[in-house]
Amino acid sequence: MKQLTFLICTLLLSINSFASELDISEQHIRATPPHAKNSAAFFTITNNTNKNVNLVAVQSDIAEQIQIHTNINEDGLMKMRQVDTIMIKANSSTSLQPGGYHVMFIGLKNSLTEGQSVDLMLYFDNGEQIKVNTPVQKINPSHKMSEHKHH
Ligand SMILES: [Cu+2]
Numbered sequence: 006m007k008q009l010t011f012l013i014c015t016l017l018l019s020i021n022s023f024a025s026e027l028d029i030s031e032q033h034i035r036a037t038p039p040h041a042k043n044s045a046a047f048f049t050i051t052n053n054t055n056k057n058v059n060l061v062a063v064q065s066d067i068a069e070q071i072q073i074h075t076n077i078n079e080d081g082l083m084k085m086r087q088v089d090t091i092m093i094k095a096n097s098s099t100s101l102q103p104g105g106y107h108v109m110f111i112g113l114k115n116s117l118t119e120g121q122s123v124d125l126m127l128y129f130d131n132g133e134q135i136k137v138n139t140p141v142q143k144i145n146p147s148h149k150m151s152e153h154k155h156h
Pocket residue numbers: 045074075085107108109153
Protein backbone atom coordinates (compact mmCIF):
# COMPACT_ATOMS: atom_id res chain seq x y z
CA MET A 6 0.00 0.00 0.00
CA LYS A 7 2.82 2.36 0.84
CA GLN A 8 4.29 1.67 -2.56
CA LEU A 9 1.00 2.46 -4.28
CA THR A 10 0.74 5.80 -2.49
CA PHE A 11 4.26 6.57 -3.60
CA LEU A 12 3.38 5.71 -7.16
CA ILE A 13 0.31 7.93 -7.14
CA CYS A 14 2.30 10.81 -5.72
CA THR A 15 4.93 10.45 -8.40
CA LEU A 16 2.25 10.35 -11.04
CA LEU A 17 0.59 13.53 -9.74
CA LEU A 18 3.93 15.29 -9.62
CA SER A 19 4.73 14.40 -13.18
CA ILE A 20 1.31 15.49 -14.39
CA ASN A 21 1.83 18.78 -12.62
CA SER A 22 5.11 19.36 -14.40
CA PHE A 23 3.27 19.20 -17.73
CA ALA A 24 1.09 22.20 -16.83
CA SER A 25 1.77 24.85 -19.43
CA GLU A 26 4.45 27.31 -18.46
CA LEU A 27 2.95 30.22 -20.35
CA ASP A 28 -0.73 30.93 -20.94
CA ILE A 29 -2.19 33.36 -23.43
CA SER A 30 -5.64 34.79 -22.80
CA GLU A 31 -7.95 37.61 -23.93
CA GLN A 32 -6.34 37.68 -27.34
CA HIS A 33 -7.85 39.89 -30.04
CA ILE A 34 -6.75 41.83 -33.09
CA ARG A 35 -8.28 45.08 -34.28
CA ALA A 36 -10.68 45.02 -37.22
CA THR A 37 -9.70 47.43 -39.99
CA PRO A 38 -11.54 49.44 -42.61
CA PRO A 39 -10.97 48.27 -46.22
CA HIS A 40 -7.47 48.99 -47.57
CA ALA A 41 -6.08 49.77 -44.12
CA LYS A 42 -2.42 48.86 -43.89
CA ASN A 43 -1.92 48.56 -40.14
CA SER A 44 -3.50 46.79 -37.23
CA ALA A 45 -2.61 45.78 -33.69
CA ALA A 46 -3.12 42.72 -31.55
CA PHE A 47 -3.52 42.50 -27.79
CA PHE A 48 -3.44 39.65 -25.27
CA THR A 49 -2.45 38.74 -21.75
CA ILE A 50 0.55 36.50 -21.13
CA THR A 51 0.69 34.58 -17.85
CA ASN A 52 4.04 33.21 -16.77
CA ASN A 53 3.61 30.17 -14.50
CA THR A 54 7.34 29.61 -14.06
CA ASN A 55 9.78 30.84 -11.46
CA LYS A 56 11.85 32.68 -14.04
CA ASN A 57 11.24 35.86 -16.00
CA VAL A 58 10.36 35.16 -19.61
CA ASN A 59 10.49 37.53 -22.58
CA LEU A 60 8.28 37.65 -25.64
CA VAL A 61 10.83 38.09 -28.41
CA ALA A 62 8.92 37.78 -31.68
CA VAL A 63 5.51 37.34 -33.26
CA GLN A 64 4.99 35.72 -36.62
CA SER A 65 2.01 35.58 -38.97
CA ASP A 66 1.44 35.69 -42.70
CA ILE A 67 -1.22 38.43 -42.56
CA ALA A 68 1.24 41.33 -42.80
CA GLU A 69 4.58 42.14 -44.36
CA GLN A 70 6.06 43.16 -41.05
CA ILE A 71 5.26 42.46 -37.44
CA GLN A 72 6.79 44.46 -34.62
CA ILE A 73 6.44 44.65 -30.87
CA HIS A 74 5.49 48.16 -29.80
CA THR A 75 4.87 50.16 -26.71
CA ASN A 76 3.26 53.58 -26.29
CA ILE A 77 5.19 56.26 -24.51
CA ASN A 78 4.16 59.71 -23.44
CA GLU A 79 6.53 62.20 -25.01
CA ASP A 80 5.87 65.87 -24.23
CA GLY A 81 2.21 65.08 -23.70
CA LEU A 82 1.89 63.14 -26.95
CA MET A 83 1.39 59.40 -27.06
CA LYS A 84 3.92 57.91 -29.43
CA MET A 85 4.63 54.35 -30.46
CA ARG A 86 8.08 52.91 -30.06
CA GLN A 87 9.35 49.57 -31.24
CA VAL A 88 10.76 47.38 -28.47
CA ASP A 89 12.78 44.19 -28.74
CA THR A 90 11.00 42.24 -26.04
CA ILE A 91 8.20 42.31 -23.51
CA MET A 92 9.08 40.82 -20.13
CA ILE A 93 6.67 38.66 -18.20
CA LYS A 94 7.99 38.37 -14.66
CA ALA A 95 8.10 35.06 -12.82
CA ASN A 96 4.66 33.95 -11.63
CA SER A 97 2.89 37.01 -12.99
CA SER A 98 1.02 38.35 -16.00
CA THR A 99 1.67 41.09 -18.51
CA SER A 100 -1.13 42.54 -20.62
CA LEU A 101 -0.84 44.04 -24.07
CA GLN A 102 -3.62 46.60 -24.36
CA PRO A 103 -4.56 49.77 -26.24
CA GLY A 104 -2.39 52.62 -25.01
CA GLY A 105 0.41 50.27 -23.95
CA TYR A 106 2.21 47.26 -25.31
CA HIS A 107 0.84 45.82 -28.55
CA VAL A 108 1.83 43.71 -31.51
CA MET A 109 1.92 45.92 -34.61
CA PHE A 110 1.06 44.64 -38.06
CA ILE A 111 2.47 46.75 -40.87
CA GLY A 112 1.52 46.19 -44.49
CA LEU A 113 -1.62 44.09 -44.06
CA LYS A 114 -2.23 41.82 -47.03
CA ASN A 115 -6.00 41.93 -46.48
CA SER A 116 -8.31 43.99 -44.32
CA LEU A 117 -9.39 42.33 -41.09
CA THR A 118 -13.13 41.81 -40.67
CA GLU A 119 -14.92 41.12 -37.42
CA GLY A 120 -15.76 37.43 -37.18
CA GLN A 121 -12.50 36.29 -38.77
CA SER A 122 -9.62 34.98 -36.78
CA VAL A 123 -5.92 34.83 -37.48
CA ASP A 124 -3.18 32.54 -36.23
CA LEU A 125 -0.29 34.22 -34.48
CA MET A 126 2.88 32.42 -33.46
CA LEU A 127 4.48 33.81 -30.33
CA TYR A 128 8.15 33.16 -29.60
CA PHE A 129 9.66 33.35 -26.12
CA ASP A 130 13.26 33.39 -24.96
CA ASN A 131 12.77 30.21 -22.92
CA GLY A 132 12.31 28.40 -26.22
CA GLU A 133 8.52 28.16 -26.05
CA GLN A 134 6.48 28.78 -29.18
CA ILE A 135 2.77 29.24 -28.78
CA LYS A 136 0.24 29.36 -31.59
CA VAL A 137 -2.67 31.62 -30.71
CA ASN A 138 -5.91 31.72 -32.64
CA THR A 139 -6.86 35.38 -32.39
CA PRO A 140 -10.35 36.69 -33.19
CA VAL A 141 -10.75 39.94 -35.11
CA GLN A 142 -12.70 42.46 -33.06
CA LYS A 143 -13.78 46.06 -33.38
CA ILE A 144 -11.74 48.07 -30.92
CA ASN A 145 -12.79 51.65 -30.39
CA PRO A 146 -9.78 53.79 -31.31
CA SER A 147 -10.38 56.22 -28.46
CA HIS A 148 -6.89 57.60 -28.93
CA LYS A 149 -6.84 57.35 -32.73
CA MET A 150 -4.51 54.36 -32.91
CA SER A 151 -5.16 54.16 -36.62
CA GLU A 152 -3.44 57.45 -37.18
CA HIS A 153 -0.15 56.37 -35.69
CA LYS A 154 2.71 56.86 -38.08
CA HIS A 155 5.60 54.55 -38.57
CA HIS A 156 9.03 55.63 -39.66
CU1 LIG B 1 2.26 50.30 -32.90
